[in-house]
Amino acid sequence: MTSTDTLLQPPVVSTSAPPVIETRDLVRTFGNRMAVDHLNLSIGKGEIFGFLGPNGSGKSTTIKMLCGLLMPTSGTATVCGLDVATAPEAIRARIGYMPQQFSLYGDLTVQENLDFYTRLYGLTGDYAKQRKEAVIERVGIGHFRTRLARQLSGGWKQRLALCCALVHEPDIIFLDEPTASMDPVARRELWDLLFSLASDGVTLFVTTHYMDEAERCSSVGYIYNSKLIVSGGLDELKQVREVVDQGQHRYEVICSPLVASFNWIRQLPGVEDVTIFGQSLHVVGADYLTEDVLRDHLSGQGITLRSIRSIEPSLEDVFVALTKHYQQPVENQDPSWATLLPNVMHTPLVKGLSHTIHSLEESVATSVANLNPLKKDPASKSTHDGDAS
Secondary structure, three states: OOOHHHHOOOOOOOOOOOOOEEEEEEEEEEOOEEEEEEEEEEEOOOOEEEEEOOOOOOHHHHHHHHOOOOOOOEEEEEEOOEEOOOOHHHHHOOEEEEOOOOOOOOOOEHHHHHHHHHHHOOOOHHHHHHHHHHHHHHHOOHHHOOOEHHHOOHHHHHHHHHHHHHOOOOOEEEEEOOOOOOOHHHHHHHHHHHHHHHHOOOEEEEEOOOHHHHOOOOEEEEEEOOEEEEEEOHHHHOOOHHHHOOOEEEEEEEEEOHHHHHHHHOOOOOEEEEEEEOOEEEEEEEOOOOHHHHHHHHOOOOOEEEEEEEOOOOHHHHHHHHHHHHHHHHHOOOOOHHHHOHHHHOOHHHHHHHHHHHHHHHHHHHHHHHHOHHHOOHHHHHHHHHHHO
């Protein structure tokens, strides 16, 4: 086993130590729009916390508040025991931040960028030299010291960004989709670095859209429409009520031809969802869709069935199920104003406006009818016909 192979699982996190990140009913609004709605989190030292959710759900706003860049509307948040509302400068000295988009200076070399950030964090003398050499060695970017940052590949740019985020020995690093522009090998190598940092006690707060990366985290939170829907360890998340208490079966079906089988299975009664996973299909079905029933449906359809087995929900299954569950109340509503805004529609003002609009519609309809000879009354039509004869 190689040294990197031992880093493929997140380190065990002590639950006895106080949390290094804690929020209580944290709220941030922009005008009338709720961006973060009563967020409650507790993240321990050395934990890799995966923060997932669709774009616009509140992830970046949460990070900005935790970094002391954006004040909460209400609620509290502490980072390294410091209140984000009263000690933002002190917090920023204890954390590192690695954005999704490369934001270092492309016209500076790797060494010059690192020199700049060392001075920015107030590091001087022998300690500054020691820290620069330590992060260069840890990240493995030494052979690119004299290369301009803009000439680096996407993976090496992110490594340089990690160097600059690490140089002042932060207790926490916030990483906003750090592997979005990386190839699979570079992604794997960066995660090995993150695991080594976590094993040294550095807390990592990571946003990602990759489910395989979420599976590598110690714990995961899922935010949707500004609300934290669920948070906890991976095993806990896979047992949430919205996923397991639906009276459903989940199967892995290995068969061929794959795409034709996919199109056939999705039409079967009782099948609620079908997804292609590599060379197999993941099928979600109603309670009565047993393995035998599914096997009977597939027989005689020109499908070569190799195996069917029950499976546990994946983390992706969890988030898809949660998203569908919390979308459902909106999607099932009649999209009329009276349904979407039931309380507003019953105010006297809106009732009066509705009556006025209805009267205008009737007036317009009457005017159009009078202009159209085919819509005139029968007596007028008869007189006109008599004149013609």
